[in-house]
Amino acid sequence: MNQNKNIEDIYPLSPMQQGILFHTLLSPNSGEYIPQVCLTLTGLLNIEQFKQAWEYVIARHQSLRASFHWERREQPFQVIYRQVNLPWQQQDWRNLSPDEQQDLLKNLLKTDSQQTFNLKKPPLIRLNLIQLTDQTYKLIWTQHHLILDGWSAGLVIKEVLDVYQALSVGKQFSLPKIRPYGEYIAWLYKQDLSTAQQFWKEQLKWFTTPTSLRIEKNLNSISHENQPEEQQVKLSQTTTSTLQSFAQKNQLTINTIIQGAFAILLSRYSGEQDILFGATSSGRPVGLTGVESMVGLFINTLPVRIKVPGQAVLISWLKELQNQQSEALQYEYTSLLEIQKLSDIPAGLPLF
Known part of the structure; x- marks a missing residue:
């Protein structure tokens, strides 16, 4: 052909x-x-x-x-x-x-x-x-x-x-009939970027230094031979049931609990209370009919900014984090590169 x-x-x-x-x-x-x-x-x-x-x-x-x-x-x-x-x-x-x-x-x-x-x-x-x-x-x-x-x-x-x-x-x-990936791309480029940009600019306001684990990373040295080591940990059935019960009782998602725990961990490693890390979202907009059966790359990485206070009521803090997540998902179509440009982090440094 x-x-x-x-x-x-x-x-x-x-x-x-x-x-x-x-x-x-x-x-x-x-x-x-x-x-x-x-x-x-x-x-x-x-x-x-x-x-x-x-x-x-x-x-x-x-x-x-x-x-x-x-x-x-x-x-x-x-x-x-x-x-x-x-x-x-x-x-x-x-x-x-x-x-x-x-x-x-x-x-x-x-x-x-x-x-x-x-x-x-x-x-x-x-x-x-x-x-x-x-x-x-x-x-x-x-x-x-x-x-x-x-x-x-x-x-x-x-x-x-x-x-x-x-x-x-x-x-x-x-x-079943499916919608082509190109229709998602068309939807994506019709979204109101100005509202999303304002949201992310406000979210990252006055955050000037990436949260550091004090681990240097040289992109030029990355190869198959020196990939970071991965470790998989499987939660026991008892721990999983306890987490699910805690989440249901307090009207929280497991994702919120995990992100909260990760923020506390980063806070202790970095010595900072204002924490920023990246989290993956499904990227499948609820308003796009048939998106659940479309095949392509939809996920996006979004910045999650969390302030970890020295003293706080855990449940209230987690619910505040969950509300923040829900609001951010309205603008999950924003490019991470675009979000980085809106931040106060100096050019040349990563967001996280």
């Missing part, structure tokens, strides 16, 4: 896409924005029908056919292609022992996460299906965060499995 005829649409980036593109270009080898999903599939699998299911879902969603461009334009933009090739790999490890399979899988996941994407060549995903036994498979789905958030990734997986299920039993299938 002719390159121009294969173009379906062209539109700007969302605020979060702008930020991720900036950091990707600043540190292209970090792998920070290349998440992986590793699924275990059991039972008889018709591989051709499974591939067809992926092709159907990719054709259904604009974001899965997007490329990104930033040269010779004042603002970066994304190009949506009508058709793209499915980036598919397939391997058969049935002759290997379980231990050998585990070692190979571990190495493959690491190698795959270090493989960058050409942002100008869609789709920004790749699939690798590995057969472990006659009825056991591993699917590695790697994507660039520019095109998807966690909510959207879950929608894609569900749709692929629904389509495959229908194909495998010879049923007609018809997924």
Whole structure:
């Protein structure tokens, strides 16, 4: 197909896409924005029908056919292609022992996460299906965060499995009609920025120094080999139930409690009472019909400014924080770069 005829649409980036593109270009080898999903599939699998299911879902969603461009334009933009090739790999490890399979899988996941994407060549995903036994498979789905958030990734997986299920039993299938990601971008650029700018300017008024953990960060040194260590902590069922009960009793969300605890922690580490950190919002506007089933990058990172007093009634303080969160969500469409320009923090320093 002719390159121009294969173009379906062209539109700007969302605020979060702008930020991720900036950091990707600043540190292209970090792998920070290349998440992986590793699924275990059991039972008889018709591989051709499974591939067809992926092709159907990719054709259904604009974001899965997007490329990104930033040269010779004042603002970066994304190009949506009508058709793209499915980036598919397939391997058969049935002759290997379980231990050998585990070692190979571990190495493959690491190698795959270090493989960058050409942002100008869609789709920004790749699939690798590995057969472990006659009825056991591993699917590695790697994507660039520019095109998807966690909510959207879950929608894609569900749709692929629904389509495959229908194909495998010879049923007609018809997924619900969805709105293209471009309609969200159009909505985004119609919002009243002046009101949002005034809100964030007031929120950050007189905050001049980023909250510091006294940890130096050199962006130029970030690579796959020296990524920060991650530690996952699973709360016990008792602790989780206690948190849920406390939240329900005091009409608080778990998110509010976690943010409050994090603010207290930052206050103690930094020695400051006026704290600023970033928090992720879903970015899916309630007023946009059908947004819950749209696939793309909607999340945004917003500044959360909290004053941690030496003496305060905990419940009242948390409720004040929750009210602040609700108000901020009205303006969650604002670009973090734009918010930073409105702050009193000197140019060249990060917000958090």
